[in-house]
Amino acid sequence: MSKMAKSGSPMKKPRPLVRIVLLLMSHRVIVSFLCFIAGVIALLLLPILAKNTYISENALMPGSANPMLSTQDVLDAEKLVDELMSLSLQSDDAGIEISRMLLKSVGDLSAEVSQFQFYPQANKFHPLQFFSSHFNDPDQENRTCISPSVSTVGIVRAPHGDGKEAIILVTPYNPLKLDAGEALSLGVAYSVFSLLTKVTWLAKDIVWLAADSRYGEHESVDAWLSEYYAPTFHRSGKSHINLCSGSNYHQVTENLAVGAEPLESFRRAGTMAAALVIKVVNGSKDSQDSLSIYAEASNGQMPNLDLINVVNYLAVHRHSLHVRVGKFWSLLESECLKMIGGTIEFLGNVVRSLNPQWGFGIPVSEYVEGTATLASSLYAQALGVPTGSHGAFRDYQIDAVTLVISPKASPYNLGKRSEFLLRSGRLVEGVIRSVNNLLEKFHQSFFLYLLTGSSKFVSVGIYMIAFALLIAPLPVVAASLYSDAVTSQPESDMVECSESSSSAALSISCGSWRWLYAAKSVFVIHIWAVVVALLPYLICEIPNITSRTCSISWILLSLFTLHIFYNVFGSPYSSVHSSYPHNEEWAILKSVMIAAAFTGVSLMSVVNFAAAEIGALLLVPFCLMAQPLKLDMGNSNVKSLARIACNMVCVLCLFPPFTFFVMKGLSEGFSCFDIGEFWTWVESLWLWNSATYLYVVLVHLPCWVLCTHLLLHPC
Known part of the structure; x- marks a missing residue:
């Protein structure tokens, strides 16, 4: 019995926080079970807690101005598409001819034009370059006999701008195997770029990158961005062309003659405010033209939600496009999800019968679709792999999305081409016009969010609750297990340990080092x-x-x-x-x-x-x-x-x-x-x-x- 006990003094009670911790540790099984079940339920309730998207930045003003893209711009774009398709059916020199045509077409618009060439990179795992360099630079000797990729870059200087900001428009295409969708995406970008060379309301420079994606869409964009922000000063491959033989020598010489200018003439605009990647794919399965938005970048990074909101608003309310986001299609037929959705719908009806002002629950079909979309968004972010070439921009903290447009008619259908080019071009024009209104970078809306639909999202403040509940049992169980193991140490071990110590306190600490x-x-x-x-x-x-x-x-x-x-x-x-x-x-x-x-x-x-x-x-x-x-x-x-x-x-x-x-x-x-x-x-x-x-x-x-x-x- 201690001296305090002998004197009759009461034992000092532990602090309330310590008492709560001890209570949780003593009931670790039930606490762990309840926390984990609550975390799973919180995940399942996320589609119900999702909010409707909204424009946070008032300066964006999407759809406030009438579109200016005219039928003449569309006719010029159609002419370019026809010429590109005819060149793609020619000989092996089609890639060179397509680059020449793009160079001439952009130059005819009185815009600044240049071409950028890069060589394929050796994608190999290297532990010392993880997180530091996306691509490994190959040996100079190995790349001299490889045909370089040649991208065409056009720049429109803003008449009311100071050259400090720019909006980027990207259209990846493969000149060696150009299909109708890629030709149409080039046509959409050309029609918008042609319009922007004539307008007077531009406050930001416009850069059109026709990215040669023969070695990959992301690689071509990433190489151009690397040169834009961190130029490398290396010897040109011209001095090594004599090492190539036969057709390789001829092909490299022709590519350099296309207009792939030396490093000193690399053209730049201002700081990039936003970027749009335009792709056209085969006909949509819907009864109308559809638009798919891809936004996930490396390590789960997402662009500012306002950029997605602007695209969604203009596509739905101005151009009648069916907007789609990724979803797990296999979950749409899940009977388990349908049962959970039915239970939630029933509870929602009961709650509304008690008080009509209490909004709870959604229809079963909406819940299942929202869960499938949420799972896809969570999975795509968790992988940490970009879902498109827009990911190259996000690595430089530039807000970017990929817009994949699917016409209801086949891209080869000439009768519907004009209507499709006009609708798609006006969508891109509207997004550029909204971003052009910004006085600063995107910052008002969310950067951490999950999508449950094209117009619904869950912010980090909501879905982090599920994560906190899931991991909450871990420290409680760890502390409880260690405490029980130490306090249950046999007396023989305590005696053995205390014999080598001079005090009882040392004997207890000896056991704690186990x-x-x-x-x-x-x-x-x-x-x-x-x-x-x-x-x-x-x-x-x-x-x-x-x-x-x-x-x-x-x-x-x-x-x-x-x-x-x-x-x-x-x-x-x-x-x-x-x-x-x-x-x-x-x-x-x-x-x-x-x-x-x-x-x-x-x-x-x-x-x-x-x-x-x-x-x-x-x-x-x-x-x-x-x-x-x-x-x-x-x-x-x-x-x-x-x-x-x-x-x-x-x-x-x-x-x-x-x-x-x-x-x-x-x-x-x-x-x-x-x-x-x-x-x-x-x-x-x-x-x-x-x-x-x-x-x-x-x-x-x-x-x-x-x-x-x-x-x-x-x-």
């Missing part, structure tokens, strides 16, 4: 994960290797290196130190593992919130339920059997390749699977410098391995 053994095991697994993240660099060096072989090699090498780490540093089972031979060591290991997973998911939420949200939805249940199977097998009750079944399902479903195929099946439909597709997906992540690659390998994979070890722990 977490270091578990921390060492968790640290070793994460170091192994770093090695796994670097293995693709070695695998890519193997010549003539297929995607399937790469996937299998990566998995086998990962298992082999894990075996080596076990032999060198010891497995997680070695945390059962000889001085503490009791059954609570697995709890300390789980506590440290949960703390590491919580830290990793929290850090990922700063880089890519969507990826962190999906990661929390997948990892948190496994982290909370994982415990040695030996303990559950000793109890034959329903609770233990259910936990064993859930843990086995998590072991299978959370294995990264299996998780990939499940997500791919939900987004694209379940069909025959090839293990090589997993390598292709991972390769795309690191080539685009997506932080999702680091999350999967450095957070998800170590957590899955440690949870699996917990299940097999010989407690």
Whole structure:
């Protein structure tokens, strides 16, 4: 009994915050269950909580002015389309002739015109260039015999501007295989550009980039932007042309003669206020012309919502286009979602019967479609891979979207071409006119949001609630497990520890250092994960290797290196130190593992919130339920059997390749699977410098391995 107790003085109560924490820790099971269920429910309610989009920046004023694009501009664009299509049917020199025609056509409009050439880049995984350079610069000798890509750039200087801001219009096309859709997209841009050379209301420069996409749409735009903002001073390929032979020499010489000017004559406008990427694809399945908006950029970055709102408003209310955004089509037929939507609709009707002013619930069809769109938006952001060449602009903090226009008639239908060019051109004109009204960059509306429809969104202030509820149990369970493990230390261990100390306080602290053994095991697994993240660099060096072989090699090498780490540093089972031979060591290991997973998911939420949200939805249940199977097998009750079944399902479903195929099946439909597709997906992540690659390998994979070890722990 302490001196305070002997004197009869009352024990000092802990502070209210400490008492709340202790209460949560003592009821960690029910708290974890309620928080996770609440997080899942919050995710399912997001389509109901979505708001209608609105224009935050009043200066945009979409649709306030009548369109000025005339039929004469459309006729000139039609003439250009016909000439481009006729050139595409000619010989192998069609690419050079198309570049020449674009150069001449833009020059005839009295605009500044130039051409920019770049060479294909070697897309290889390099750990030292992750997050620093999207493309690796190839050897000079390897690119001299490769035909360069030649993009045409036209600039209209604003008569009422100071040259400090610009609006970018991009039309990617492949000159070696020009189709009708690409020719029409060039025609749409040409008609608008022709109009803008004559208007007097421009306050921002207009730049039209006809991007040669023979080596990729994103690559051509990214190369031009890199030269625009960070010019590189290297020797021209002209000095090495004599190394090429035969037709290669002739082709490179012709390309340089097209007008690909030297670096000193690279033309620039002002700071880019916004960018529009225009693409025309084959006929729409709808009864009217449709417009698809793609906005996701690298690592889940999105343009300012006002830009999407302007495009949607003009397309729907001014030009009668059917606006579409991405959605998981497989979810539209989900009976589970229909049942949830029916329940929500029923509850909404009950609530409105009690008070008509209480708006709650939406129709089943609207809920299912909103959920499918929300899932697609969340998945596209979580991947961290741009959904179009607009992603190159977002890397420079420029708001950009890709507008994919689908005419209801075939692009080859000459009778409907004029009407389509007029409608599409006026849409682009209206968007440019709205952005031209801005006095500053987009900043009024949201940058962090999820779309549930073309005119509905969920802001970060709403969907972060679900993320907070999902990860809230992790620190509570980690602290509770560690506290229980330390306080349950056997008296024999405490005596042994206290014999080497001079006070009782040191004996307690001696027992508290037991977490270091578990921390060492968790640290070793994460170091192994770093090695796994670097293995693709070695695998890519193997010549003539297929995607399937790469996937299998990566998995086998990962298992082999894990075996080596076990032999060198010891497995997680070695945390059962000889001085503490009791059954609570697995709890300390789980506590440290949960703390590491919580830290990793929290850090990922700063880089890519969507990826962190999906990661929390997948990892948190496994982290909370994982415990040695030996303990559950000793109890034959329903609770233990259910936990064993859930843990086995998590072991299978959370294995990264299996998780990939499940997500791919939900987004694209379940069909025959090839293990090589997993390598292709991972390769795309690191080539685009997506932080999702680091999350999967450095957070998800170590957590899955440690949870699996917990299940097999010989407690």
